[in-house]
């Protein structure tokens with residue numbers, strides 16, 4: 001949801017660009033939610049092979065999610081870059097791009113932690129941790145940057 005800009009930390013994009021970005025955010029959220037729901041169901045059913053299947057799902061998720069995230073950051077930056085008009089916009093763009101870089105780094109660390117937890121046999125815990133942390137990290141990023149596009 002777009003918020004009112006409070007401190008001129010904004011780069012208003014054309015509606016169609018904003019729509020594309022919102023769609024990508026929605027796709028990332030669904031991708032993560034699917035993993036969470038599938039593994040919650042598998043956990044409820046119980047059994048050895050369900051755990052293994054959940055582990056498999058998590059591994060392929062970790063593999064794909066980093067790609068999806070970097071692709072999204074690239075797209076968002078490309079759309080922003082096309083709309084830079086005044087110096088203030090350029091400063092905002094640079095800050096936003098640096099925030100993406102930092103976020104990508106944090107996500108990589110989280111992925112490693114998650115894979116490690118899962119390898120130790122706590123796949124359900126690993127997925128909960130991943131789900132919660134991604135929510136915190138991306139929620140913060142949205143409040144600071146994406147909500148002002």
Ligand SMILES: [Fe+2]
Nearest residue numbers: 076096145146
């Ligand atoms: Fe962003």
Ligand SMILES: [Fe+2]
Nearest residue numbers: 025072076146
């Ligand atoms: Fe974004």
